Amino acid sequence: MLELTGFVALYIFMLTAFVGYEIISRVPVILHTPLMSGSNFVHGIVVVGAMVVLGQADTTVEKVIGFLGVVLGAANAVGGYVVTERMLEMFKSSKGDKA
Amino acid sequence: MTEWLSRDTLDFLIQAVYFVAAVLFIVGLKQMASPVTARRGVIWAGVGMLLAVLVTFFWQDMGNFALMLAALAIGSVMAWITAKRVAMTDMPQMVAVYNGMGGGAAAAIAAIELYNPGELGYVILVLAILGGMIGAVAFSGSMVAFAKLQGLVQKTLRFPGLQLLNALIFLATIGTGLALLLMEGYPGELLVAFFALALLAGITLTMPIGGADMPVVISLYNALTGLAVAFKGFVLDNAAMIIAGTVVGAAGMLLTHLMAKAMNRPLSNVLFAGFGDTEMEGGGAEGTMKAIDPSDAAIMMAYSEKVIIVPGYGLAVAQAQHKLWEFCERLGERDVEVKFAIHPVAGRMPGHMNVLLAEAGVPYDMIFDLEEINSEFEEADVALVIGANDVVNPDARNKKDSPIFGMPILNADKARNTLVVKRGRGTGFSGVQNPLFVADNTQMVFGDAQEVANKLLQGLKSLG
Numbered sequence: 001m002l003e004l005t006g007f008v009a010l011y012i013f014m015l016t017a018f019v020g021y022e023i024i025s026r027v028p029v030i031l032h033t034p035l036m037s038g039s040n041f042v043h044g045i046v047v048v049g050a051m052v053v054l055g056q057a058d059t060t061v062e063k064v065i066g067f068l069g070v071v072l073g074a075a076n077a078v079g080g081y082v083v084t085e086r087m088l089e090m091f092k093s094s095k096g097d098k099a
Numbered sequence: 100m101t102e103w104l105s106r107d108t109l110d111f112l113i114q115a116v117y118f119v120a121a122v123l124f125i126v127g128l129k130q131m132a133s134p135v136t137a138r139r140g141v142i143w144a145g146v147g148m149l150l151a152v153l154v155t156f157f158w159q160d161m162g163n164f165a166l167m168l169a170a171l172a173i174g175s176v177m178a179w180i181t182a183k184r185v186a187m188t189d190m191p192q193m194v195a196v197y198n199g200m201g202g203g204a205a206a207a208i209a210a211i212e213l214y215n216p217g218e219l220g221y222v223i224l225v226l227a228i229l230g231g232m233i234g235a236v237a238f239s240g241s242m243v244a245f246a247k248l249q250g251l252v253q254k255t256l257r258f259p260g261l262q263l264l265n266a267l268i269f270l271a272t273i274g275t276g277l278a279l280l281l282m283e284g285y286p287g288e289l290l291v292a293f294f295a296l297a298l299l300a301g302i303t304l305t306m307p308i309g310g311a312d313m314p315v316v317i318s319l320y321n322a323l324t325g326l327a328v329a330f331k332g333f334v335l336d337n338a339a340m341i342i343a344g345t346v347v348g349a350a351g352m353l354l355t356h357l358m359a360k361a362m363n364r365p366l367s368n369v370l371f372a373g374f375g376d377t378e379m380e381g382g383g384a385e386g387t388m389k390a391i392d393p394s395d396a397a398i399m400m401a402y403s404e405k406v407i408i409v410p411g412y413g414l415a416v417a418q419a420q421h422k423l424w425e426f427c428e429r430l431g432e433r434d435v436e437v438k439f440a441i442h443p444v445a446g447r448m449p450g451h452m453n454v455l456l457a458e459a460g461v462p463y464d465m466i467f468d469l470e471e472i473n474s475e476f477e478e479a480d481v482a483l484v485i486g487a488n489d490v491v492n493p494d495a496r497n498k499k500d501s502p503i504f505g506m507p508i509l510n511a512d513k514a515r516n517t518l519v520v521k522r523g524r525g526t527g528f529s530g531v532q533n534p535l536f537v538a539d540n541t542q543m544v545f546g547d548a549q550e551v552a553n554k555l556l557q558g559l560k561s562l563g
Binding site for chain 1: 120124125127128129131132133134135137138140141142144145148151152155156158160161162163164166167169170171173174175177178179181182183185187190191193194196197198200201203204205207208210211212214215220222317318321324325327328329331332333335336337338339340341342343344345346347348349350351352353354357358361441443446448449450451453454457458462463464466468469
């Protein structure tokens, strides 16, 4: 596995934070709601982490919490995706081309 | 299940796929920043998510696959059904729910890591505790936000000393968190207390916040969940989580700031001042409102050259946007120039109104931001304000003691004629009085937005 520790981790964190900031800084207001929903979908990646802890869980307590984590994470990802997609599907220009 | 591939190859594949997923997330979010490519963007991000989930099954030392599949199925199906069903007007609270679940998942990961801290290093332990705390606060806070917007909780909890209580709960959470960090082999009760306190903090922090401010809070929790996910990524050595979480954390913070700025409410104000649903005394503004019949209003607009429509949340609540758009199409046929002016906080969060208009079929290139359109009001024959109130209140521009002073507004009062569709004579969502309603060039169309939109349409049809 990767060793994401110390300053390497800090650099990744810093650079990625700038990327996130830059992505949003020129977004028209009309897309704020879909974008908030879209970014909500993206942090649904937490499901992957929950899968790993559930996959490595041994005791019952760990399994129960891990199970809950995966349920919640999956709901975050799927719900976030469906809602965002539904919203963006509706945006169209007057020339009739779908976004 | 890994006999046909060596562990090293699998690990490489997992990391490679996570890398691709991270790229897809960033490119996808970037594409979501333009209406032309937005749909493609979310699909790309979706592909990234799917790949990342699939490849995670091959992570080293994994078991409990049956449980995992069951959990994935339950979460996905539940979310799929609710997300497909939710009405566009209820979108903000659904975003809150799914966001809260992400926070909950991050907290669950933290709970397991802290339940069995074993060989976690010092820095990693700090991140695990912080991520768990943030995740738990985002979880309970988002659920309260949902309950309030959905109308499940009507009351706004606010009493003297609430801020003090909040501060105490917050400090207690930090205190137990510190204890977790410093104590070797802490008892399980301490861990439970830590999460209970964090959950409680989310509740008491969100309860006093009024409905109008809730979108800002949802956006804040969205950013916090991103941060929690990133911290969990460091704990689990998972690059996809680090990148996705951090991007969302940073983007979400900026988005929160933009929203708060659009409302002219510093974030600290939103969180600690509790203005969102202040009940102000007094009904209508001083002066008299002039009423006009919907059919007369329709004729007025039919013979105009330029009409700017200022829609607000009231329009969407009355489900009148479809009728309104039909009316606008007919105006268009008569060569009236129609534009929609959207205030950044129209609807329940920035951009919400655009979604609702898009649902009714209004093309996005007829919809304009405040900065784009404010100078055009002076050339407009008619500004039609429908379901909006505070966002066109001239007091924000010139009355220093008004609670909304300084908030950027749409200059509907500068149009030659202003028509305001309003249910009754009372004040709006924030309870602030609006002198626009009694201005010389303003005429009021009283009635429910849906009913008025219908009558406007009929009035236009009767002209042939």
